[in-house]
């Protein structure tokens with residue numbers, strides 16, 4: 001088929017077939033559903049903890065935690081929106097930020113500045129200067145601030161910036177006693193941290209940790225049955241009637257519930273499956289759409305996980321990808337040294353590589369069970385857990401690896 005006929009074909013299918021979506025926005029990741037199921041306890045607890053703000057008093061700092069897709073972001077935004085409706089004091093403000101999306105500490109601070117109407121240049125100021133401007137502004141206005149830091153772990157994940165991240169969090173938790181007491185203003189900051197991963201606590205200084213964890217709310221994974229109910233509501237809001245059968249809902253729930261309890265994965269699968277059916281001009285989602293959607297989503301996840309790895313982690317996974325079968329940590333290390341040579345990197349120690357292999361295992365990119373080798377002691381059998389081509393494709397986008405692939 002000629003290219004132009006091919007395009008005609010695609011566009012005709014879309015324009016002739018009625019869309020199976022009634023309201024596509026409902027499937028966006030930041031949509032807050034009409035009915036929030038199974039999170040009553042968390043919503044009530046968060047509302048109670050923050051409620052003093054309505055009288056102008058300072059609520060405790062709070063940490064929301066639980067795995068991806070357990071409704072933390074949704075609940076936080078829902079409660080904050082509700083609180084806003086009950087407050088008509090201009091000096092009480094709520095700021096919601098996502099620390100992963102904002103990327104750097106500087107960006108996070110300048111976003112906070114933006115919300116408050118302080119102009120902060122793109123670069124040029126030191127972090128402490130930006131922070132000082134924010135704090136001065138808050139004190140002068142007597143602002144009461146509830147600061148929601150979603151994916152807060154990204155402020156301290158990077159070892160090179162961990163101290164800076166801790167310092168800033170410390171300053172924010174100390175704002176009330178340092179600034180307010182000195183100036184006699186009744187301004188304060190309450191921090192609501194949100195994290196998919198409690199491991200980041202290890203990266204926090206003790207004083208920051210205890211302050212942030214004054215109150216905690218756990219978000220457990222959803223069961224398959226719960227995911228089904230969540231999906232049913234979403235299907236009703238998003239799709240034309242009869243375009244998503246019960247069998248499809250069950251299948252998506254099975255793919256997102258059993259192992260993960262992840263409503264995000266469920267909603268994503270539903271959206272992508274719908275798009276695939278629509279693209280072919282069908283008015284019903286098929287099982288094969290869901291299976292195709294699952295493949296797409298897994299591929300995206302792997303790409304995303306790999307592209308955000310530091311360079312030595314990338315070198316390690318590339319080394320592992322070079323073996324057809326499971327290899328010992330020792331062999332991976334030899335290969336890794338070779339790769340470092342080719343990339344012009346100074347290799348890290350074998351101990352560090354062993355730790356990196358554990359991290360990659362936790363990310364689901366490799367498996368590394370410990371095996372017994374008789375009189376040779378114990379070792380790990382390291383193997384890729386994902387398709388080798390996905391690794392290679394993701395690495396092709398890396399500036400350093402690009403050179404290596406071009407050279408081959």
Ligand SMILES: Nc1ncnc2c1ncn2[C@@H]1O[C@H](COP(=O)(O)OP(=O)(O)O)[C@@H](O)[C@H]1O
Nearest residue numbers: 029036037068069070071072073074230263264
């Ligand atoms: N209890 C629920 N009821 C309805 N939709 C939900 C529920 N929990 C999560 N979702 C949906 O699942 C997706 C992921 O939720 P989100 O709050 O982003 O999870 P987290 O922040 O914990 O990773 C969102 O689209 C959200 O609307």
Ligand SMILES: [Mg+2]
Nearest residue numbers: 072073074150
């Ligand atoms: Mg979230």
